[in-house]
Amino acid sequence: xxxxxxxxxxxxxxxxxxxxxxxxxxxxxxxxxxxxxxxxxxxxxxxxxxxxxxxxxxxxxxxxxxxxxxxxxxxxxxxxxxxxxxxxxxxxxxxxxxxxxxxxxxxxxxxxxxxxxxxxxxxxxxxxxxxxxxxxxxxxxxxxxxxxxxxxxxxxxxxxxxxxxxxxxxxxxxxxxxxxxxxxxxxxxxxxxxxxxxxxxxxxxxxxxxxxxxxxxxxxxxxxxxxxxxxxxxxxxxxxxxxxxxxxxxxxxxxxxxxxxxxxxxxxxxxxxxxxxxxxxxxxxxxxxxxxxxxxxxxxxxxxxxxxxxxxxxxxxxxxxxxxxxxxxxxxxxxxxxxxxxxxxxxxxxxxxxxxxxxxxxxxxx
Numbered sequence: 227x228x229x230x231x232x233x234x235x236x237x238x239x240x241x242x243x244x245x246x247x248x249x250x251x252x253x254x255x256x257x258x259x260x261x262x263x264x265x266x267x268x269x270x271x272x273x274x275x276x277x278x279x280x281x282x283x284x285x286x287x288x289x290x291x292x293x294x295x296x297x298x299x300x301x302x303x304x305x306x307x308x309x310x311x312x313x314x315x316x317x318x319x320x321x322x323x324x325x326x327x328x329x330x331x332x333x334x335x336x337x338x339x340x341x342x343x344x345x346x347x348x349x350x351x352x353x354x355x356x357x358x359x360x361x362x363x364x365x366x367x368x369x370x371x372x373x374x375x376x377x378x379x380x381x382x383x384x385x386x387x388x389x390x391x392x393x394x395x396x397x398x399x400x401x402x403x404x405x406x407x408x409x410x411x412x413x414x415x416x417x418x419x420x421x422x423x424x425x426x427x428x429x430x431x432x433x434x435x436x437x438x439x440x441x442x443x444x445x446x447x448x449x450x451x452x453x454x455x456x457x458x459x460x461x462x463x464x465x466x467x468x469x470x471x472x473x474x475x476x477x478x479x480x481x482x483x484x485x486x487x488x489x490x491x492x493x494x495x496x497x498x499x500x501x502x503x504x505x506x507x508x509x510x511x512x513x514x515x516x517x518x519x520x521x522x523x524x525x526x527x528x529x530x531x532x533x534x535x536x537x538x539x540x541x542x543x544x545x546x547x548x549x550x551x552x553x554x555x556x557x558x559x560x561x562x563x564x565x566x567x568x569x570x571x572x573x574x575x576x577x578x579x580x581x582x583x584x585x586x587x588x589x590x591x592x
Contacts, residue, residue: 229455233368236444241372245278253309260307262287262322264314267338271313290317292354299328315339320350327363335366339379340387342484346451365455371444384434389489391446393467394424396492399516400465404566413457420453420462466567467491469558482544496525497586552580
């Protein structure tokens with residue numbers, strides 16, 4: 227049986243229906259609900275929904291760390307709540323997912339921005355003593371995305387979700403590569419959902435000012451999260467692109483947000499496919515993933531989409547030099563040991579990696 231949310235509500239005014247959702251879907255029967263609220267618009271939304279809940283307690287979530295999530299989990303267990311509602315951005319949602327999993331209660335996600343696919347995924351990205359890590363969690367049982375509140379979020383956070391969804395294309399090609407080279411099992415349903423989500427967004431007209439575009443973006447983020455639930459891990463939405471993202475996070479913290487880095491990582495991985503697979507065309511032909519010619523076309527599609535929405539495309543756009551980005555690419559495979567991607571397949575040394583980065587910047591920096 228495929229894991230899927232009981233309800234997905236994407237529209238203006240959706241948050242007003244939270245109480246009905248909890249009751250109608252039998253998520254809550256006696257009314258004891260915890261509300262985990264993050265910074266930003268969380269307080270405003272909580273005040274909006276509180277009258278529709280007969281008995282609820284509110285808890286502040288200060289940041290997306292393991293310690294914060296564990297502290298919240300202790301409060302949830304002590305209160306014997308039937309469910310927890312996480313209201314906020316990506317960090318708040320991830321901390322609440324982790325706390326709900328530790329507590330063994332269902333979680334409902336109320337997202338205030340569309341910065342990445344964590345609003346629906348079975349993965350929580352949290353900061354710990356050694357940096358940032360990804361933790362397996364139970365995906366939200368239901369989710370609400372109220373476009374009124376999304377429109378009020380910082381535009382940069384909304385645009386970031388575009389980069390995260392587009393990176394599915396690179397992740398899927400890496401999965402196919404791993405299947406051919408290492409015999410890794412591919413869940414074709416998960417792969418199809420992840421790739422379809424990215425394709426739906428790639429040429430979608432409009433911008434983040436449009437309800438129609440935001441609805442598509444929200445739904446593609448949900449599909450991306452569901453693809454990971456189907457696969458049982460992050461494979462359909464995380465390949466060399468996310469390895470580069472995690473490496474930048476580790477080496478150069480606070481350089482850019484999740485989706486921005488995922489977009490750049492995906493573009494660079496397609497640059498590698500387009501330019502480096504030609505030297506090994508016989509091997510590349512059998513991978514089932516993008517050929518060198520197909521990768522070049524995909525690279526331009528991704529760069530066009532990133533540029534159209536004002537997202538960074540080059541290392542310099544996020545304040546990194548060629549040397550710094552080279553170091554991040556070299557470090558990237560260490561962030562996900564055991565995951566096979568285009569980076570592991572090519573296994574470029576420092577000189578070859580720096581040359582590839584320089585070529586990427588020169589070719590697409592004009």
